Amino acid sequence: MKKVLVTGGAGFIGSHLVDQLLDRGHRVIAVDDYTLGTPENVKEALNNERFELIELDLLDLDKLDQLFMRENIEMVYHLAANSDIREGTRSTDRDLKLTFMTTYNVLECMRNHQVNKIFFASSPVVFGRKDKPLTEDMSVHPESLYAASKQAAESFIMAFCNLYNIQSWIVRFSNIVGERATHGILFDFVNNLSNNPLELEVLGDGRQCKPYMYVRDLVDGVLYIVDHADELLNVFNIGPKDATLVADIAQMVLDAKGDQQRIVYTGGEGGWKGDIPTYGHNAIKLKNLGWEPSYDSDEAVKIALQRM
Amino acid sequence: MKKVLVTGGAGFIGSHLVDQLLDRGHRVIAVDDYTLGTPENVKEALNNERFELIELDLLDLDKLDQLFMRENIEMVYHLAANSDIREGTRSTDRDLKLTFMTTYNVLECMRNHQVNKIFFASSPVVFGRKDKPLTEDMSVHPESLYAASKQAAESFIMAFCNLYNIQSWIVRFSNIVGERATHGILFDFVNNLSNNPLELEVLGDGRQCKPYMYVRDLVDGVLYIVDHADELLNVFNIGPKDATLVADIAQMVLDAKGDQQRIVYTGGEGGWKGDIPTYGHNAIKLKNLGWEPSYDSDEAVKIALQRM
Numbered sequence: 001m002k003k004v005l006v007t008g009g010a011g012f013i014g015s016h017l018v019d020q021l022l023d024r025g026h027r028v029i030a031v032d033d034y035t036l037g038t039p040e041n042v043k044e045a046l047n048n049e050r051f052e053l054i055e056l057d058l059l060d061l062d063k064l065d066q067l068f069m070r071e072n073i074e075m076v077y078h079l080a081a082n083s084d085i086r087e088g089t090r091s092t093d094r095d096l097k098l099t100f101m102t103t104y105n106v107l108e109c110m111r112n113h114q115v116n117k118i119f120f121a122s123s124p125v126v127f128g129r130k131d132k133p134l135t136e137d138m139s140v141h142p143e144s145l146y147a148a149s150k151q152a153a154e155s156f157i158m159a160f161c162n163l164y165n166i167q168s169w170i171v172r173f174s175n176i177v178g179e180r181a182t183h184g185i186l187f188d189f190v191n192n193l194s195n196n197p198l199e200l201e202v203l204g205d206g207r208q209c210k211p212y213m214y215v216r217d218l219v220d221g222v223l224y225i226v227d228h229a230d231e232l233l234n235v236f237n238i239g240p241k242d243a244t245l246v247a248d249i250a251q252m253v254l255d256a257k258g259d260q261q262r263i264v265y266t267g268g269e270g271g272w273k274g275d276i277p278t279y280g281h282n283a284i285k286l287k288n289l290g291w292e293p294s295y296d297s298d299e300a301v302k303i304a305l306q307r308m
Numbered sequence: 309m310k311k312v313l314v315t316g317g318a319g320f321i322g323s324h325l326v327d328q329l330l331d332r333g334h335r336v337i338a339v340d341d342y343t344l345g346t347p348e349n350v351k352e353a354l355n356n357e358r359f360e361l362i363e364l365d366l367l368d369l370d371k372l373d374q375l376f377m378r379e380n381i382e383m384v385y386h387l388a389a390n391s392d393i394r395e396g397t398r399s400t401d402r403d404l405k406l407t408f409m410t411t412y413n414v415l416e417c418m419r420n421h422q423v424n425k426i427f428f429a430s431s432p433v434v435f436g437r438k439d440k441p442l443t444e445d446m447s448v449h450p451e452s453l454y455a456a457s458k459q460a461a462e463s464f465i466m467a468f469c470n471l472y473n474i475q476s477w478i479v480r481f482s483n484i485v486g487e488r489a490t491h492g493i494l495f496d497f498v499n500n501l502s503n504n505p506l507e508l509e510v511l512g513d514g515r516q517c518k519p520y521m522y523v524r525d526l527v528d529g530v531l532y533i534v535d536h537a538d539e540l541l542n543v544f545n546i547g548p549k550d551a552t553l554v555a556d557i558a559q560m561v562l563d564a565k566g567d568q569q570r571i572v573y574t575g576g577e578g579g580w581k582g583d584i585p586t587y588g589h590n591a592i593k594l595k596n597l598g599w600e601p602s603y604d605s606d607e608a609v610k611i612a613l614q615r616m
Contacts, residue, residue, distance in 0.1 A: 089471060092419070096412060100460070104404060111400070128466075139445045141466055141541075148467035152408070152460030158436075158449055159456035163397060163582055233449075274471055 003027040005073045007058060007106060008080030010037030012180045013121065013173075016219045017077055018045050024223070029071060031056040035098070036083060036182045058102035061109075068113040075117035077222075078106050084183050085125075085146040086272045092145060099149035100156075107160045116165060118157060119226055122172045124237055125276050126151040133282035134172075136235050144274025161233045169226050174239025174281055177304035178215030185246065186304055189253040193261060200254060200261045204268055206247030208277040211239040214300040217293050224291040236289075239281035244297040252298075256305040311335040313381045315366060315414060316388030318345030320488045321429065321481075324527045325385055326353050332531070337379060339364040343406070344391060344490045366410035369417075376421040383425035385530075386414050392491050393433075393454040394580045400453060407457035408464075415468045424473060426465060427534055430480040432545055433584050434459040441590035442480075444543050452582025469541045477534050482547025482589055485612035486523030493554065494612055497561040501569060508562060508569045512576055514555030516585040519547040522608040525601050532599040544597075547589035552605040560606075564613040 004021055008014040009030020014037065021028045027050045030042060034055060045051045058064055058080055082088050082098035103120070110118060124134050128141030142148040154170050161168040181187045192200055213221075221238050229236065250263045269277050283292065295303060312329055316322040317338020322345065329336045335358045338350060342363060353359045366372055366388055390396050390406035411428070418426060432442050436449030450456040462478050469476040489495045500508055521529075529546050537544065558571045577585050591600065603611060 092416060096464075108400060126463075137447045140448055140463070142463045143467060143470040145464070145467050145471070148460075148463040151463040152456075155434075155448070155450045155456040155459040155463070156404075156453070159451060159453050159582070162451040163453070274467070 001027055002072050002074035003029050004075050004077065006030045006077045006079060007102070008032055008037060010034065010039060010041050010053060011079060012036070012083070012182050013176060013215055013218065014079040015041035015045070015180055016178070016215050017079065017222065018042055018051065020219050020223060022048050022051055026050065029054060031058070031067070032080070033057045041180050058105050059097060061105045064105055064109050065112065068109040068115065073113070073115050075119070076106055076110060076115060077119045078103060079121045081121065082146065082149070085144055085274065088146045089144060089272060089274055095145040095149035099146070100152045103153035104156055107156055107166070110166055111160060111164050117167045119169045119171070119222065120153065120157055122154055122170050123147065123150045124172045124174060124239070124279060124281070126154065126172065129276055130279065133280040134237055135282045136237055136285055143276065146274070158233060165232070167232055169229060169234045171222060171225055172237045173218060174211040174213050176215050176218050177212050177300060179307045185249055186253065186301065186308065189250060190257055190308060193253065193257055196261065197259060198261060199264045200250055200258065202246060202250050202263060202265050203272070204246060204266060204277065206245065206250065206265050208246040208269070209243045210279060211243040211281050212297045212300045213239055213293055214295050214303050217295055217300065221286070221291055221293065225286070225289065228289050236286050237281055237283070238286055239283060240293045240295070240297045240300065241281065241283050242297045243280050244301055248298070249301055252301055252305060309335055310380050310382035311337050312383050312385065314338045314385045314387060315410070316340055316345060318342065318347060318349050318361060319387060320344070320391070320490050321484060321523060321526065322387040323349035323488055324486070324523050325387065325530065326350055326359065328527050328531060330356050330359055334358070337362060339366070339375070340388070341365045349488050366413050367405060369413045372413055373417050373420065376417040376423065381421070381423050383427070384414055384418060384423060385427045386411060387429045389429065390454065390457070393452055393582065396454045397452060397580060397582055403453040403457035407454070408460045411461035412464055415464055415474070418474055419468060419472050425475045427477045427479070427530065428461065428465055430462055430478050431455065431458045432480045432482060432547070432587060432589070434462065434480065437584055438587065441588040442545055443590045444545055444593055451584065454582070466541060473540070475540055477537060477542045479530060479533055480545045481526060482519040482521050484523050484526050485520050485608055487615045493557055494561065494609065494616065497558060498565055498616060501561065501565055504569065505567060506569060507572045508558055508566065510554060510558050510571060510573050511580070512554060512574065512585065514553065514558065514573050516554040516577070517551045518587060519551040519589050520605045520608045521547055521601055522603050522611050525603055525608065529594070529599055529601065533594070533597065536597050544594050545589055545591070546594055547591060548601045548603070548605045548608065549589065549591050550605045551588050552609055556606070557609055560609055560613060
């Protein structure tokens with residue numbers, strides 16, 4: 001029986017994808033180098049005989065190739081990547097290697113072993129700052145190495161798709177929140193709260209405004225897109241129509257987990273250089289395919305907070 | 309006195325750029341790995357005391373870094389790349405290394421040594437097939453590894469530009485013709501003619517239609533853009549407003565260099581997988597900056613033929 005390969009499968013989003021793929025009856029192999037992922041994230045999946053977890057560094061092309069030789073893989077969900085934008089600004093080859101080169105290696109193995117379906121987790125940061133809600137057909141303008149690596153990976157997927165008939169789903173995720181997160185605003189805020197009984201420090205001026213999705217809702221959308229979008233190349237943005245202010249998130253975190261801390265803003269428009277402080281989604285393309293998020297952005301943040 | 313570094317400076321376009329930079333009084337260092345470039349291309353420049361030619365593989369980051377440490381470089385014109393699209397389809401890591409990784413290494417050295425101006429030779433193939441003349445703000449869709457590598461390089465330049473204040477000029481060249489070419493349609497046709505007294509074989513059905521520029525006209529435009537576009541990030545397409553049919557080029561080649569050979573078409577829409585058989589330029593952005601090509605597409609082909 002054919003298997004689905006999830007790279008980064010012990011990570012935040014990858015582990016939720018593993019759970020839902022198993023629920024749907026697939027045989028699943030997860031590979032992870034445990035940079036951010038942990039076996040703990042897939043502890044329930046590990047009880048399932050249709051699941052296997054393998055420690056593997058995707059930069060090791062020989063080992064990856066052996067995996068493709070050994071296993072009968074029908075599709076790759078490629079989620080392994082650097083997910084820490086700030087750290088990628090300090091180490092200039094981190095995104096290059098963990099996001100871009102891993103993608104190139106996966107594509108090479110797929111080409112060598114005639115695996116002809118790939119899902120890729122991309123990001124709306126490829127667009128840079130735009131003054132309109134994002135649509136799929138806008139020009140790209142990466143402003144961080146994280147964004148550049150996602151965009152470079154998209155470009156190689158598009159080329160392999162065209163040259164070697166690899167059916168591709170490139171989906172650009174809005175900000176994702178939920179249990180098992182390893183970074184991001186909720187993770188940071190909740191951590192900050194437990195470390196400081198007096199203040200909740202917020203990077204920027206609090207007016208940054210981004211669309212948030214709850215991770216299980218996202219995975220539902222991802223699987224819908226793969227099931228229903230049937231072009232050779234399928235590119236979608238995914239996110240709620242609305243967005244949530246960072247200042248509102250800070251208040252929600254205080255309400256849910258706080259102890260009367262005072263919110264302190266560091267000032268400035270964004271949290272770090274290369275951050276896109278404000279963006280919105282035009283979700284028409286995905287709506288026309290027949291799918292919308294179950295939660296709006298504020299609801300997603302609240303649900304995530306309840307389950308963290 | 310500060311120097312200008314031209315990568316791929318012994319190559320087709322690079323060598324013409326070297327000539328014009330020297331004419332304008334710059335001190336110029338050309339580096340080349342002689343994959344396609346040759347010292348013969350810069351033989352006149354080599355008589356100029358303001359010029360130095362260095363054999364260097366840009367994939368050797370240590371050697372490149374030593375060059376940046378040793379020399380007082382004010383700007384990099386980065387033209388080193390794989391320029392053979394077809395060969396890049398056979399060797400899947402050729403474009404990755406020669407076009408993308410060379411760019412990353414150049415950017416890293418610039419960041420390390422505070423060199424804060426880069427010109428990058430890109431290509432309209434980053435857009436893929438579009439049903440309208442190309443403008444700078446269209447979505448990208450690389451269909452070959454050549455295109456993917458150019459797009460990936462653009463993405464990293466944009467990120468380094470934003471993160472490290474490296475002023476960047478990304479210019480997407482239409483098809484370029486002229487003396488010292490190492491590949492491309494005129495080069496192939498003239499070679500084919502001298503090898504076959506009876507037939508001129510043409511890939512595709514002859515209806516491919518692309519805009520051509522004469523190489524010295526292109527270099528004039530490149531230097532105009534660098535002198536006049538003064539944003540931190542400057543992205544321009546460059547090419548004539550019109551285009552030339554491959555069938556017409558075949559006839560022009562026969563008229564100029566032929567011996568009554570018969571034109572034979574291999575059939576199909578494009579020469580090879582990943583080729584963009586037909587495209588046009590909307591040259592408004594560059595016209596508004598104050599520059600237009602001196603020759604239309606047909607004239608460019610004829611001048612190039614005269615000088616080959």
